[in-house]
Amino acid sequence: MGIAFYLVSVLTVAGGLAAVLLKNTVHCALAVTTAFAGLALLFLQLDAQFAGFAQILVYIGAVAILVVFAILLTRGSETPKGGVFSKTWLAGLAVAAAIFAVLGWAVLQVAGSLPQQNAAPAVTVNQIGEALMGRYVLPLEIIALLLTAALIGAVIVAMHEKEGD
Amino acid sequence: MSPLAGYLLVAALIFAIGLAGALTRRNAILVLIGIELMLNAANLNLIAFWRYGPHPEALTGMMFAIFSIAVAAAEAAVGLGLVISIHRHAKTTDLDEMNRMKG
Amino acid sequence: MIQTLDQIFVLLKHWLLNFLPAAWQPAVGVVLSVVCIIGVFPALFAFTTVLERKGIGRIQNRLGPNRVGPFGILQPIADGIKSLTKEDIVPLKADAAVHFLAPIVLVVAVFMGFAVLPMGRNMVLVDMDAGLLFYFAMGASTEVSVFMAGWSSRNKYSLLGAMRAVAQMISYEVALLLSSVVVVMMSGSLSLVKIVAAQNQYSWGLPHWYIFTPWGFAGALMFGIAATAETNRSPFDLPEGESELVAGYFTEYSGFKFALFFLGEYVAMFSIAGLGATLFLGGWSAPLAALQFIPSWMWFFGKLMVAMCVFIWMRGTLPRLRQDQLMNFAWKFVLPMCLLNLFVAGLWRFMGDGLLRWVICSAILILAYVGMGWGEMKRKHLGPRTYRYAE
Structure with missing residues (x-):
């Protein structure tokens, strides 16, 4: 490192x-x-x-x-007037600290058995493209649908509400 | 220490920071920022496992990260659209004040 | 001899590096190339500002700068001295740290883009596998600096200018990316070096530039429009509309920081013109097989200057758009055309050689162009300006 x-x-x-x-x-x-x-x-x-x-x-x-x-x-x-932190900030901080403690403990427990330095994988953009269009083509299509849906959804959600609705 | 452990620790720290932000801030936009940080920490884990895993040529972790980036972009767009819509409706983005189910 | 002239800068670099111990050579080589890039483009910038002011002057039937030096060619030196000696004013309420960082972020991001542009045969700083993606990533970072400048100034004109600029850049970035994707589809690579190599072939003495195909021509037009908008140039210069917003997001900048912004914007034009030349005009390759004896870097910089002249010409000719026209144009015309162009490029790829694909691909694009333009005109989205007066 x-x-x-x-x-x-x-x-x-x-x-x-x-x-x-x-x-x-x-x-x-x-x-x-x-x-x-x-x-x-x-x-x-x-x-x-x-x-x-x-x-x-x-x-x-x-x-x-x-x-x-x-x-x-x-x-x-x-x-804002009431400060930038929520009323329940202490509980939130405690949860985050606990999660970090658990994750850190887990990583340190296995740190010794993790793989050491290995050779950099020679992956070209070409291979990524072939993987996207080959093995992962279904997820890719689903992502495309999701992005289209998100685009339309975001526009509709943020659109001005018509008067009288 | 193995380099992978270093990356995992950094990712865990960023995840915890993001979680703390999402749980403690009042502004809805900053809660979204916290969630983005958490997603990013997860991406860092995926990429680190891909790099030091047994089969980097299979690209599994990399693909996960790329799809996750795309999903996060969609999430940000919809989330911020919701925040703007709520702000227009309730004139606030303060989550502590949003305590009614009825508009 | 021709070979030597073509590779003169590469050879010069190797000759200089030979004086150093072998361990230092890679690092010093990179530094040398970076220094060249940082030196050449500001020098070109100084020259082009005179060209622009002279050219715009001619278009507007006046003389342009003519006081400093013969025919006013030393004007940029005077301008430089002026902006360096001016007082650097930071507004009292400004966010000092962000205000200071904004021009630096802009200049750094803009210069990073040159790292992947091949400026001649073997003349590229890093031949990245994902070069085009790197370029666009750096281009996207400039938006942050524009926002930082506008927001930190605590000035309504700055903020409005920044909002306009960011909205415009984000909208046209989609078009910029999609119009470049056709080139990636055809050349099968994101590396700009390979894209140039794919175009550097000749049949009957004519080059295989992508602009000489229906999809390439449409792509180059869309790219040009999007590039003009990305660099906030006229007719898309609303973010800096003097009559409305003083100077847009850098209204509150003065002295050296203003010069940095001006430099950054101008160098971004060079950079995007270079990218356009690389993608559609064959980069450093010669326009005719018979002209290959002229060094490759000369062709690259020649194409760059031609593109700059087109920018200047457009600035002198076209009136400024209105904000809603700008957005409608991006989302309702340029974007659909880019998507259609992707489809046409795919069609072209799988139709095989022959006249038929020329006819069909051109027909689709022309029909779409005419139909969409007619439709937009009819719905008055892109029609002539109508004026409303205060009552």
Whole structure:
């Protein structure tokens, strides 16, 4: 594990923490964009070029932009009166901490038996395309349907309600 | 320590951060952001297992991650559409104030 | 001799690297290429600003800059000195950190795109397997910087400009991607080097450029429209509409940061023009087999400059669109045409050689174009402007 892994991990975790803790909603959105970028870099370190670039394209190019749009449309950048955290924040934090403790414990328990460094898999985009169009063609078609449905659904949900309805 | 364990720990941390965000924030959009972080942590796990697993040439983990990214995009679009629609209806995105089933 | 001239930059780099110990060579080689990219495009930018101002001046029946140096060609130096010595003003209520980061993110993202563009034979920084995807990923990142600039300025014009810009860029990015997909379908690769190699073949002395096919021609037109909108150029320059929004999302920028924004936007034009040339105009390949003696990098930069001249010409000629016209055009005309073009490209691929596929593919595209244009005109979505006055 090189120094690059630690740097990128710190960047990603810091972005995630800032996204959860900051007061201003737009700052949170920008912080989560940093976390997404960090995750894309982690994908690239794992030799998953295609997934890393897809991550940047989808998350930074589309999801982050959608989020900031939604924040501006709902005037969400104004800090609410009752603070930014929910009334039941302690319970939420406890649940998250418990889940992290369980996951971390599980990983550390088996850390010794996990596979060590192996050769980077030589996967080309060509192979990914063939897998998508061959073995995974049914999931691909279902995803296409899902995306179409989501597109139409999002438009209908966010459409102006007609007067008198 | 095996490199895989490092990636799994980072993924677990990001998942917990996302969960904490989703459970503690009041703003509906930030809850969505938390959920996105959790999905991303899961993707990191999938990619890490693909990379260090026994059969990387089968591309299973990679495919999972790619499909998961596509599903997350759909989820974000619909989720934010719902938030905007609720904001138009109730004039708020504060989840603590959304305590009525009746519009 | 021709070979040497063609590869002059590659050979020069190797010659320079030979002075270094072998362990350093890869790293220094990358640094050298990056420095070249960072040097060449701003220089080209300086030259093109004069060209643009002169050209627009001619179109508008005036002289353009003519004071600094012979025929005003030293104008960019004067402009540069002016923007570097100006005071850097940050609004009092601005979000200082985001305001500072926005131009940096833009410039970095824009320059990253050049990493995968082949600028000549063997002249590419990294030949990535997923090069095109990398390019689009970097292009998508510029949207974040535009939003950061507009939001952090705490100025309604900036914010409106940023919202317009982001909405426009997201809408036209779909068209940009879909119009490029036909090229990927035909060349069978996302690597820009392989896409150029697929077009660098000749039959009867004519090149196999993708623009010389029905789907390629339609794709190139759609790509050009989407690229113009992506770079916020006229007639899609609403985000910077001076008469409405002062200067759009960078209204509150001054001095060096303003120069960075200006540079970033302009270099993004070079980059997208280079991508268009690579995808549809054969990249660095010569337009005729007989002209192959001219070095490949000259062809690339020549095509780049031709595309820039088209940008300038359009800016001088076309009036600005209205926001709803812009959106309707993207979603109701360009997007359906791109989807149809995907279908036509598939048809072309499986119909085999012969005149028939030319006729059928062209007929489908022309019919769709005429039919959709007629329909939109009829429903007044793209019709002439109507003016309403305040009562």
